Structure formats: C-alpha cells, structure tokens
Amino acid sequence: MLTETRKTLESLRGGKAAPPPDAPEVEGVGEAADGRVKVTAGTGGRLKQVTLDPRALRMASHELGEAFVAAANAALDDLRAQAATAAADVVDTEALDARVEEIQNESLRQMQQITQALNDAVAKFNQR
Numbered sequence: 001m002l003t004e005t006r007k008t009l010e011s012l013r014g015g016k017a018a019p020p021p022d023a024p025e026v027e028g029v030g031e032a033a034d035g036r037v038k039v040t041a042g043t044g045g046r047l048k049q050v051t052l053d054p055r056a057l058r059m060a061s062h063e064l065g066e067a068f069v070a071a072a073n074a075a076l077d078d079l080r081a082q083a084a085t086a087a088a089d090v091v092d093t094e095a096l097d098a099r100v101e102e103i104q105n106e107s108l109r110q111m112q113q114i115t116q117a118l119n120d121a122v123a124k125f126n127q128r
C-alpha cells in the first residue's frame with residue numbers, strides 16, 4: 001500500500017495524476033498565427049474556448065487548421081504547467097514523500113523485529 005502511495009506521489013510530481021477535487025480550477029492558453037487563433041484549455045485537458053480573429057478567416061483552410069492545432073497544443077502545454085504549479089501549491093509532495101518513506105522504513109524494521117521474535121519462539125519451542 002505504501003509503495004502504491006509513493007508511486008502516486010511521484011506521478012503527481014510529474015503531473016500525471018488527476019488533481020484533487022478541492023484543487024483550484026486552472027486554464028491554459030495558447031495562441032498561433034500572430035494571435036489570430038487563440039485556444040483556452042481547462043482542467044481535464046478539454047478545450048473551453050476557441051477565439052478566431054476575423055483576419056484568421058482570410059487564411060487558407062490548411063493554414064487555419066495548422067494554426068488551430070498549434071494553438072491547442074500550446075494551450076495544453078500551458079495547462080500542464082499551470083496544473084503542476086497549482087498542485088505544488090496545494091501539496092508539498094516532497095515532504096509527503098519523505099514522510100511516507102519514513103513510515104515504510106519503520107514498518108519494515110517492525111516486521112523484521114516481529115519475524116525475529118517469531119523465530120526465537122519457534123526455536124525455544126523446538127528445544128523442548
């Protein structure tokens with residue numbers, strides 16, 4: 001169980017896990033084509049808004065498509081960065097990870113002591 005907790009903490013640090021329910025709402029914004037295409041992405045990686053400057057409509061369709069993809073990818077990259085910053089503000093994962101490691105190590109020491117006590121009891125029982 002503690003090993004799974006540590007893996008979860010490591011993934012949080014890497015921005016791979018879902019944010020806690022009480023985490024603040026974060027958004028990422030990306031632009032392309034000199035600001036003519038703007039995309040906003042929200043929590044969960046879903047697009048919230050697409051804004052096209054009227055000048056963008058004069059672009060060739062393939063150029064507009066490329067600009068949209070670039071703006072969306074930039075928005076998602078910004079969202080990941082914003083989410084990582086927000087998560088770091090909510091949870092001190094470094095301190096939490098250190099504490100979990102301490103608990104795990106103490107548990108291992110206690111299990112070794114229990115095992116030794118059981119071995120001693122079996123040895124005494126076998127001597128009789």
